[in-house]
Amino acid sequence: MKYKLDVKNHVDVDGYGEDACYILNLPYGFRFSDDVVHVRGYDTMKELRQSVKDDVIPCNCNDCVK
Numbered sequence: 001m002k003y004k005l006d007v008k009n010h011v012d013v014d015g016y017g018e019d020a021c022y023i024l025n026l027p028y029g030f031r032f033s034d035d036v037v038h039v040r041g042y043d044t045m046k047e048l049r050q051s052v053k054d055d056v057i058p059c060n061c062n063d064c065v066k
Helices: 045-055
Strands: 011-014 021-025 030-032 039-042 056-058
Touching: 021 045, 039 045, 045 056
Parallel strands: none
Antiparallel strands: 011 021, 021 039, 030 056
């Protein structure tokens, strides 16, 4: 199973213009590969998109398995 980025539902934007940061809230069933976390912040949308390609994997933590 591969995660598909849904910007409208999974990304929150904090701030405006150059001061904006992006928060990716992964849905149940996915996490980041280097840590069992489901939320991460980014300085740019480019960073966020690259992380989705490289770092998001299926999750088997207790919350996701339920």
